[in-house]
Amino acid sequence: MNAAVIFGLLLALMLTGMPISISLGLTVLTFLFTMTQVPLESVALKLFTGIEKFEIMAIPFFIVAGNFLTHGGVARRMIHFASSMVGHWYGGLGLAGVLACALFAAVSGSSPATVVAIGAILLPAMTKAGFPNKFGAGVITTSGALGILIPPSICMVMYSVATNTSVGALFMAGVIPGIALAGVLGGVTWWRAKSNDYPRQPKASFGERVKAFRDSAWGLFLIVLIMGGIYTGIFTPTEAAAMSAVYAFVVAVFVYKDMSLKDVPKVLLNSANMSAMLLYIITNAVLFSFIMTSENIPQALSEWMLGHGLGMVAFLLAVNVILLLAGNFMEPSSIVLIFAPILFPVAVKLGIDPVHFGIIMVVNMEVGMCHPPVGLNLYVASGITKMGITELTVAVWPWLLSMLGFLIVVTYWPALTIWLPKTLGMM
Amino acid sequence: MKFLDHLEEWLITFLIGTATVVTFVAVVHRYASGLAIPGLQDWLLSINLSWAQELTIILFVWMAKFGAAYGVRTGIHVGVDVLINRLSPQRRAKLILLGLLAGALFTGIVATLGGRFVWENGAHYAIFKLAGLSLDDVLEGPTTPDLEWPTWIVYSAIPLGSSLMCFRFLQVALGFWRTGELPHHDHGHVDGLEDAGPGAEFDGYALEDNLHPHDLRSAGAAQTGARADDGGRAK
Numbered sequence: 012m013n014a015a016v017i018f019g020l021l022l023a024l025m026l027t028g029m030p031i032s033i034s035l036g037l038t039v040l041t042f043l044f045t046m047t048q049v050p051l052e053s054v055a056l057k058l059f060t061g062i063e064k065f066e067i068m069a070i071p072f073f074i075v076a077g078n079f080l081t082h083g084g085v086a087r088r089m090i091h092f093a094s095s096m097v098g099h100w101y102g103g104l105g106l107a108g109v110l111a112c113a114l115f116a117a118v119s120g121s122s123p124a125t126v127v128a129i130g131a132i133l134l135p136a137m138t139k140a141g142f143p144n145k146f147g148a149g150v151i152t153t154s155g156a157l158g159i160l161i162p163p164s165i166c167m168v169m170y171s172v173a174t175n176t177s178v179g180a181l182f183m184a185g186v187i188p189g190i191a192l193a194g195v196l197g198g199v200t201w202w203r204a205k206s207n208d209y210p211r212q213p214k215a216s217f218g219e220r221v222k223a224f225r226d227s228a229w230g231l232f233l234i235v236l237i238m239g240g241i242y243t244g245i246f247t248p249t250e251a252a253a254m255s256a257v258y259a260f261v262v263a264v265f266v267y268k269d270m271s272l273k274d275v276p277k278v279l280l281n282s283a284n285m286s287a288m289l290l291y292i293i294t295n296a297v298l299f300s301f302i303m304t305s306e307n308i309p310q311a312l313s314e315w316m317l318g319h320g321l322g323m324v325a326f327l328l329a330v331n332v333i334l335l336l337a338g339n340f341m342e343p344s345s346i347v348l349i350f351a352p353i354l355f356p357v358a359v360k361l362g363i364d365p366v367h368f369g370i371i372m373v374v375n376m377e378v379g380m381c382h383p384p385v386g387l388n389l390y391v392a393s394g395i396t397k398m399g400i401t402e403l404t405v406a407v408w409p410w411l412l413s414m415l416g417f418l419i420v421v422t423y424w425p426a427l428t429i430w431l432p433k434t435l436g437m438m
Numbered sequence: 439m440k441f442l443d444h445l446e447e448w449l450i451t452f453l454i455g456t457a458t459v460v461t462f463v464a465v466v467h468r469y470a471s472g473l474a475i476p477g478l479q480d481w482l483l484s485i486n487l488s489w490a491q492e493l494t495i496i497l498f499v500w501m502a503k504f505g506a507a508y509g510v511r512t513g514i515h516v517g518v519d520v521l522i523n524r525l526s527p528q529r530r531a532k533l534i535l536l537g538l539l540a541g542a543l544f545t546g547i548v549a550t551l552g553g554r555f556v557w558e559n560g561a562h563y564a565i566f567k568l569a570g571l572s573l574d575d576v577l578e579g580p581t582t583p584d585l586e587w588p589t590w591i592v593y594s595a596i597p598l599g600s601s602l603m604c605f606r607f608l609q610v611a612l613g614f615w616r617t618g619e620l621p622h623h624d625h626g627h628v629d630g631l632e633d634a635g636p637g638a639e640f641d642g643y644a645l646e647d648n649l650h651p652h653d654l655r656s657a658g659a660a661q662t663g664a665r666a667d668d669g670g671r672a673k
Contacts, residue, residue: 024540025517025518026518026521026522027522027533027536027537027540028517028518028519028521028522028523028530028533028534028537028651029517029536029537029538029540029541030515030516030517030537030541031515031516031517031518032506032515033515033537033540033541033544034517034518036544036548037540037543037544040544040547051551062498062499062502063495063499064495065491065494065495067498068457068461068494068495068498071454071457071498071501072458072461075454075458081628081629082628082629082630083628083629083630083631083632084630086628086630086631121625121626123625123626124625124626124627124628126626127626127627127628127631127642128628128631131628131631132631245469246465249461250461250465253458253461253462253465253494254462254465256458256462257458257459257462269629269630270629270630274629275455276451276455279451279454279455280447280450280451281627282454283450283451283453283454283501283505283508284450284505284508284509284512284514284623285514286454286498286501286502286505287450287501287502287503287504287505287506287508287509288505288506288509288514288515288516290498290502290505290506291502291505291506291509291515294502339520340518340520341516341518341649342516342649345516383648384520384647384648385520385647385648385649387625387626387645387647387649390645390646390647391625391626391642391645393645394626394641394642394645400646
């Protein structure tokens with residue numbers, strides 16, 4: 012009964028359009044004041060300790076690192092490198108777009124910013140080379156979402172915060188699915204380009220490739236620094252994030268010289284703005300999951316599932332449907348923070364690997380970023396290409412469908428995700 | 439008011455920057471003190487940086503609380519706006535106002551709760567002691583484990599930050615009531631694209647996405663006037 016009231020209230024508050032963090036907070040307060048004997052003091056304490064974990068601090072650090080490298084100059088280097096590598100194949104510039112998006116998204120950590128940076132530079136070039144507008148828009152919109160699967164990923168840190176799963180193992184688990192999904196998107200691009208006979212670029216010489224790689228390597232080394240540091244145990248994930256923030260600052264200001272020292276406060280302020288918004292949702296989501304636990308909602312759910320003989324297959328299908336639906340209303344971080352604490356205990360009880368479950372959630376989030384009504388990538392792409400949302404939604408379909416296919420593969424083939432972290436002994 | 443705005447921006451910039459430097463220095467120190475360089479090693483080993491982690495957390499908690507208030511002013515807090523963006527402008531305006539006032543209500547309650555918590559956990563003792571008042575039955579508050587700072591000072595970020603956030607919600611609500619405009623955040627902002635062609639000139643502040651309520655201006659008006667109302671960036 013209480014559970015129905017809690018969820019009803021949360022849903023009602025959210026649909027009025029107030030910030031998600033505020034709806035979560037008000038639901039919790041209403042519950043505390045009217046439905047429970049839990050002393051207010053213990054909750055007041057939760058209010059303070061909600062984000063007092065060193066692991067959570069990886070989020071602001073990763074945002075700082077990403078913001079230093081979210082710059083047109085970095086995007087240009089990645090595009091140059093990508094097109095020197097794959098530009099001579101069918102759909103050359105399109106394939107280069109997929110690769111450049113994957114690299115830039117991983118480094119910058121923001122999907123919409125990836126669509127803007129890569130799209131603004133690459134789309135005019137594609138149009139000039141003779142690609143139809145909607146082809147380029149489809150490639151960039153979907154590939155821009157790759158960033159949350161390829162580490163470092165803030166979405167994964169959120170999941171690890173909500174479920175106490177190892178960030179390092181999640182990051183490692185994201186590598187192969189990330190590369191595979193980039194391969195799938197690239198495959199669709201190649202196939203569409205081949206069947207429509209879209210232009211190819213002249214093949215770059217070995218020297219050009221080396222030069223393009225050297226230019227972009229400074230930015231790409233960020234990923235190596237984080238993954239290598241965490242894997243070898245030199246850094247904890249949060250320390251790795253802080254090191255990458257300082258590294259990104261040095262690269263942006265002193266190596267690439269994309270920005271000067273006086274731009275630094277602005278970058279920090281923007282990072283603080285974004286981090287604080289996410290940390291504020293975390294604080295309130297922690298409170299919310301606290302009342303869910305005190306009401307035994309996850310346990311009730313898993314007992315109900317087991318009582319009806321619903322196994323892993325049905326549960327994972329239900330999870331995908333729920334998350335895809337939620338992707339119509341909310342952005343990824345909020346979905347992970349609200350749904351992970353509810354679904355995770357059930358998943359564990361059914362014997363699903365925590366890391367595998369995290370990757371399933373993240374791939375779901377990627378799909379949600381690419382379709383209306385809330386997929387930010389789509390809206391940003393519409394801003395760049397001056398295409399309408401409806402037209403763009405149609406343009407995105409071939410890639411979005413293949414993404415959904417990939418989601419099914421990831422869901423029911425755990426080895427794809429957990430083989431690498433298992434082999435490396437991280438879980 | 440301008441002073442408060444700048445103070446807020448300056449504070450959160452300083453907090454996030456300091457936290458990064460502190461963690462970086464602590465890690466470098468940990469590995470550098472393992473290098474067998476005569477003199478330098480002894481000096482590094484004599485410095486104790488075990489408090490760095492705690493300080494980072496404190497800096498980020500403060501950054502989060504005041505940054506959340508700044509976020510109200512820049513319109514970064516995301517919501518579920520699929521439904522209300524389909525309503526008529528009059529109805530939408532009512533719900534937007536309701537949402538902003540709900541924000542003010544929540545942050546107001548949290549500020550009160552937090553204030554009471556801080557008061558009972560040491561602020562009462564510290565202030566009365568400072569003022570030379572009687573301290574019967576008043577306990578001294580706890581301190582943090584590594585830095586040994588009084589926790590009430592650390593935790594006062596909650597009442598202070600939440601009060602400021604409450605004020606920002608009221609401020610935005612008043613502004614919306616008067617002009618029908620809301621602050622917008624550009625989630626896809628990228629510098630260094632000036633010469634990238636026509637696509638890069640689009641206005642990220644005026645995206646009609648459904649993570650934020652659409653305010654009462656038409657899309658056309660939003661294209662031209664949006665940058666002016668983003669106080670955080672358009673300084």
